[in-house]
Amino acid sequence: MSVTPDQPRPLAVVTGASSGIGLELASCFAAGGFDLLLTADDATVAVVADRLAGDVAVRHVQADLATADGVRTLVEEVRALGRPVDALALNAGTGQGGPFVETPLDGDLETVRLNVESTVRLAKALVPPMVERGAGRVLVTASTAALMPGPYYATYAASKSFVLSFAEALRHELKDTGVTVTALLPGPTDTEFFERADMEDTRVAHGKKDDPADVARQGFEALMAGKDKVVVRSAQPLSQAAAAKVLPDRAKAAMHATYTKPQDG
C-alpha cells in the first residue's frame, strides 16, 4: 500500500508487539507508513511505542489478552481512535512446554486463552467493521507446529492448529468482501518464546533459528500481497520439512517430539 502525503495514513493494530516477531512486524508496518496501535502485557510496550514513533503516530495499550477484560480494553482503545483498522496482526502468543501430565494447568490454559480465545475475541470485535467497510488485512501468527501433532507442548501445537484452521476458514468466508486473511507459519525463531514456554532444555531451543526480522518481513509482505499463508522455516532441515509432508501423523508426532522433549526427562 503506498501512501501519499495528502492521504491519511493507514492504521495497523499489532498484538504481542513488545518483543520478537510482533516487534519486528510493528517495525515493518511503521516502515510501510502505517500508524500503529501496539499492545502487549507488560510495560515494555510503551518503550517500544516511543522508539517506533517518528514519521508515523504510535500509540500503545498495556493489556493481558489472556483475559476477557484485557481484550475489552484493547477493543475499546481501538474504537476510541475513531478510525478504521486497515491491518490487524493477531500475533501475541505463548506456550507451555513439558510432558502434559506434569505441566501446570494454568500454563496450558493461559496458552489456550491467549492463542485461541483472544484471537477469536479480537477477530469477532474487529473484523466485522472491516467487512462493513469492504477493506482490511488480517495477519494471524500460527506456526509450523500447527502442521503436525506437537508432543511436549501439546496445548501450544493444538492452539496453533486452531488458529491456522480458523484463519483459512475465515479467509474463505471473507473472499468477496475486500478483507484478506493471511496466516504466518514461522518455524523455530530466535525470540523469547522458548524461555517463556519453559522449553530451554529442548533440542529445538538450542537448534538453528530464523531471525524474527526475516520472519516478520515475510509475513508483512504476504499480508500486503493478500496471500493466504506464508511458511517460514529456513532454519529447519529440508529433510525434516519434506518428511513432514509425507509421514503419517503418528510418525510426525514422534519426529516432532525429538525436538520438543525436555532433555533431562
Ligand SMILES: NC(=O)c1ccc[n+]([C@@H]2O[C@H](COP(=O)([O-])OP(=O)(O)OC[C@H]3O[C@@H](n4cnc5c(N)ncnc54)[C@H](OP(=O)(O)O)[C@@H]3O)[C@@H](O)[C@H]2O)c1
Ligand atoms: N519463536 C518461535 O519459534 C515461534 C515459532 C512459530 C510461531 N511463533 C509465534 O509467534 C508469535 C510471537 O511470539 P515470539 O516468538 O515473538 O515470542 P515473544 O518474543 O515471547 O513475544 C510474545 C509477545 O506476546 C506478548 N504476550 C505474551 N503474553 C501476553 C498476554 N497474556 N497478553 C498480551 N500480550 C502477551 C508478549 O508481551 P509481554 O512481554 O508484555 O508479555 C510479547 O510481545 C506467537 O504467537 C508465537 O506462538 C513463534
